[in-house]
Amino acid sequence: MPEDQANRLDITSPAFDAEDSGSWGLAAPERRVWGLAVRGDRLYYSVEEGPQIWSLGINQDGSFGADPRWELDVPADPNAYPVSDIAFQSNSLMLLAQRGGITSRYDYSQYQTPRKTRVLRYRLESPNDPATPSRWVSAPEDYAIGFPGIHRNSSGGIAIGYGYRKDAGGNYVRGSCKGTLWSTGDALRDNPVHGARLAQGGPLNVHGLQGNALSLVRPANVPPWETYFVDYDSQFDDPQAAGHVGDVEIARECGRKRTDVMDLRILKRAKPERCTVGNQCPFGVEIENTGTKTYSGPLVIQDIAHNGAQLIGHSPPPPGWDCREVFPGTGVYECSNPGVTLKPGQKTSLELLFQMPPWWVRHVYDNCAELRIPGAGVDERPYNNRSCAYVATIGPGHPDYVPDLKLEKFGLFGACDFFGLCEFVVRITNVGAAPYTGQLNVNDFTTTPGATITDWAPKPDWNCALLAPDNYGCSTAGPVTLLPGDFRELVILTQGPPIAPGVTTVRNCAWIDWNGAPGDVNPFNEYDCAEI
Structure with missing residues (x-):
């Protein structure tokens, strides 16, 4: 409805009456907005005409979208009163x-x-x-x-x-x-x-x-x-008073503060694009301080070489890193560094050279490493203390040279906080032989009564929309390319009833949604749940 420029307040007009709101030049009911609330990426607002509730998208730059949506009409019972708060x-x-x-x-x-x-x-x-x-x-x-x-x-x-x-x-x-x-x-x-x-x-x-x-x-x-x-004023002798108190706002500080966190992340990658069965294959291991505290102390990594692969060298050598097989013939290796100092954002790296077994028949070789020390009790986000590298043993033209997306779900911290806020991580990794290019789509939901999904990160890399109560559909902002071993992560926040410390009660699940398109070659690794 267009603005009526002639409908302006004029207190000098004979028609103006301080006790008659009809003479105040208020906007027409169709244009008169009362209550406002932001939820997700939409602004919800009430209009006096009706009254009605509408919503409007908010773009990443803060501007309004071109997608107004009628939500509902508030019934007159018996009269229609404006909705002044949401x-x-x-x-x-x-x-x-x-x-x-x-x-x-x-x-x-x-x-x-x-x-x-x-x-x-x-x-x-x-x-x-x-x-x-x-x-x-x-x-x-x-x-x-x-x-x-x-x-x-x-x-x-x-x-x-x-x-x-x-x-x-x-x-x-x-x-x-x-x-x-x-x-x-x-x-x-x-x-x-x-x-x-x-x-x-x-x-x-x-x-x-x-x-x-x-x-x-x-x-x-x-x-x-x-x-x-x-x-509101500790005066109790005014029984006829009405409307002196209008809105109320309450500041709440909820959820885990993401400050003062110790977190070391391990990341393992194959150095070449492909490794040949029976030949040498180098892998890189990187440990990064992704927290906000400085770490000083030893590092211990456990590396598992599958099916008879052997660690034949590493760098840098002692006194930096020392690697040895834990038990001869098991393929389980332990690499240790007696002391490092990593400030937030700093990294240290290690290169491992493996001799691949000649009898390896699968089209992808995977090699995993786990950060064992500092470990739980010091590292507050243990979910990223294990990393696997995936390297193709075949090339283009082979019928099995295809991507394979795997979904994993983790708890970001070891437990929900005192206010029932829980944080989960969805990780999608390409464990196939060929690169994947396309949009990633995830259906994420909580199965715990009383727990609801409230937010996600990172933005704007991921966009999420409510599909049903406690159920989000999330997609990357555009196509992504994942080489073998590459992954993308999505953090989901859920809010539930108060949770006693140490009690595992909240369950969050996710699956890859191909939106009706054919999936990849392996549909059995695309669903996972986590409980914290």
């Missing part, structure tokens, strides 16, 4: 707060029509029903806000805060990162029917905040006894 409990749960009609009193006592507005929760259809106009279930859930009337006492603001629990001493401390819904409201404890009981807990005319567990949608918590109330 919050997301998860990818599949959207919360909306209504605010009463605009009022203006000469004594500044009221700014909205009280006792008529709700806090609603919409749930994403699962699976999406193409026969319905919206992606969201049409009938919303709602919360009991305040004691007056039928518990519709919102003044338009909502925010999600920490959950709380009792510690061993009986004190309330932070529990989950997302556990409490805070809603603004008026006269939240004023109800003569329950007056005697309510009076035991303090004043009745509380204008400010109501806090309750996110899970307590109706019919639970009616009336809202399982609730905290906070008055």
Whole structure:
């Protein structure tokens, strides 16, 4: 709808009335935007006409996309009140707060029509029903806000805060990162029917905040006894006040801080493009400090040579690196360096020369190395302490000279954090003989009740979109080329209920999605799960 340039506020006009919002020159309802929220790469916003909820894509440079999408109409019950705030409990749960009609009193006592507005929760259809106009279930859930009337006492603001629990001493401390819904409201404890009981807990005319567990949608918590109330000005003699408190925002610091992390990563690669069976084949091993702490100490690598391959040389020689077979004839070698210092971003390398066995018949030779020291307890991301190299033993023209993509899933850290934030890694490696060129597509999902996928990295290398609750489809930004042994990684973040330290409860899975196209020669290595 185009802007009406003539509809401007003019307080000198005889038609202007400070107590009549119709004379204030507000934008037409179709253009009047109220609540805003960003989720993923989309901006969600409410329009007073309807009211309706729409969303719009946000490009990587911060500009808006050309993809506006209608989400839902908020039903009039019985009247249509504007949605002044939007919050997301998860990818599949959207919360909306209504605010009463605009009022203006000469004594500044009221700014909205009280006792008529709700806090609603919409749930994403699962699976999406193409026969319905919206992606969201049409009938919303709602919360009991305040004691007056039928518990519709919102003044338009909502925010999600920490959950709380009792510690061993009986004190309330932070529990989950997302556990409490805070809603603004008026006269939240004023109800003569329950007056005697309510009076035991303090004043009745509380204008400010109501806090309750996110899970307590109706019919639970009616009336809202399982609730905290906070008055915004500690003045309790204004029963007719309404709308003085509008929005509420809560700063939360959730999840593992990615600072002060010790992480050494090992990477093994074949030096040549191909190695000939029965001849020598050199491999490079690189250890990089990808954390934020400096490491000083010894390094020990275990290398496994398959099917009778023999380590016949390495460089640099002692006193830098010393390599020897752990048990004669086993093909298990240990290479150690008595002491290195690696600052964040620094690397050290080692070259190993193997004699390949003459009886090797497979078209790819794989050789793996594992960083054993410093190891767990020092290295905080153990998933990248093992690396395998893949080198072709055949060339172009051979019928088996084809790529083969393998998917692996790891926990980024050894455990989820105190707030239930878990980080998983998807790694796709070309374990075939030939290079792969094309887009990588992954379907990632969590199988743990209450856990939801919340984010991914790196961006913009990967783009992810919600397919269903707790299910993302992710693709590289464009085609990639993976030589044998090359890989790409995607980090997935999930948020769940509070998880006790050391308890393995969250499971995350992924598989390669060929989007209907023929896959590669080996479909049996394209699905994996991890639990932490």
